[in-house]
Amino acid sequence: MNEHQRRLLTAAGLTELRFDAPMSECCTLRAGGTAAALIDVQSIEELRRLLALLTDEEIKFLVIGRGSNLLVTDSGYSGAIIRLKGECNALAVQERGPDFALVKAGAGCALGKLVSWCGGQGLAGLEFLAGIPGSVGGAVRMNAGAWGQETGALLFAIELVDKDGRIRQISVDALRLSYRNLALADGELGSSILTAAWFRLTADEPEQIRSRCAAYLERRKGKQPAGAASAGSFFKNPPGDFAGRLIEAAGLKGASCGAAMISPVHGNFLVNTGDATAADILALAEQVQAEVFARFGIRLEPEVKIIRDESCQ
Template sequence: MESGHTDTLFMNDCQRSELIRLCPNIRWNVDMATYSTFRAGGTVEALVDINAIDKLKAVLRYLHAQQIPWNIVGGGSNILVSRRCHVGVFIRLRSSIREITRRPLVTAAGERCCLRVHAGCTLASLIGWCIHNNVSGLEFMAGIPGSVGGAIRMNAGAFGHAIGEVLSSVQIMDGLGNVEEVPREKVSFTYRSSRFPGEPADKVLITSGEFCLQPADGREVARRCREIIGLRRGSQPKGVGSAGSFFKNPEGDFAGRLIEQAGLKGLRIGRAMVSVKHANFIVNTGGAAPDDIIRLMEEVQRHVLQHSGVLLEPEVHIY
């Protein structure tokens, strides 16, 4: 979807033509509100969907050679594009459950199954595949939006578990298109973060992950997933744009508790609001500008710091 934005752009006609040749699934002057669960965002010069590793390599190598900036946006569930016009290319990896592969594994703990999952696969699709193929171990991720790659990057999780716990390896690609398989023990998984050896986390792109899970009755897996989704729905705002939990929980505490304790539930700037249902959700009540959300974030940080001495760190990636 094109926004019709007319600001001066970064790429020249030759670069645009070459990108169209390399990746026909490209859109220009894109309003990122359309591609973000926040339903808010600035304009990006180009958005490309890529579903093949070879195509991804070619695009990254061209962008590097031409010094064109790029970012990965995953499923758009944990991002806010704040600039009015963001130059360069935003990349979304796309995949389907048809690309999930399975291999058996016998360990000292018993029978396991290893799933190789493309980074562009949605978490919802992966959970559905596990239910229909009698595989357990990812139920705690039920109801979390976004893609597998984004979940690995953020070490996403809930209810005391995180996705890094069930990974056996991660395939990554650098900005030159070089691919490397990194075993789990060489990845630094911390709270809502992952870092790979030899390079800052924002310099590599996750292309797939291998999960070590266990066989189970799909009906029981489905029951646990419904239970988890029910818990989420009971505590989180519905029917409004958001990026999920906005701030990371500080060690030994909860961001939502600190925000509520500071009396900030319902605080508004423009059309952005601290949810009255869950204080760690900033929601778009309809037509919020990115600046509204950022200013509200800063107000929450300021008040919580004054009230409790804790500086809250955003979990949302702001571009």
């Protein structure tokens, strides 16, 4: 991003704009380079205004949620990283039948807040997301799942804003949902930004919903490294197997590279034990891929989105 573009962004009256923002502060792995600009938009209108400027100026952009499935390489990102805040966090029941309801959730909303709010409303279905530290937008984009359930199964529709500021509502029939991915029936999401999702939920007693959430949280304890900086499961599970099982069977639990380590608790959690760089984490991930391939002939694919900006090399 050149000086002229920085001046234009500064003059654009954005609510929250930071230049050269460390991405280690924006993602749960607590590593990575800086983003030329980090912009927190407070409303869809602010987002559309920003996209118009970025598109006119040909500034690349990337929307992120809570950064819990993301790693920006140490050389950084030369464009604008956008986060959805304020109005983009709103939750509302939009339609209620005798035993179901449609909930509209803003893409910036934290999953924990959505899950507990739905519990309070007596609306069931999303409990399996308890303990996943992402946002609604990130969970829908990644089709986040746990305990045999996936976000996409409860989706009714999504709202997208494209790079030209066009808002579209797309029903679930026009989406292609697969393991840890969401695409449109006619292609990838590309640079479109998810601004909201509608979930179809069923009615239940708040107490029952809360106790299911508590049970899911309990199941996570002991299976995952508590409090460690990670991005959850680093690799996707290969068909019919578990990445964590393969990594453990390859004897890699506890292996490290700099301050990046394979968690001794869960083989598929790569944790940052202190001041790991993105390079440490990626070198460890490559070591895992090489060893697992050598032992089992299986190529593990990262689930974590690695953001490599060629223009920063």
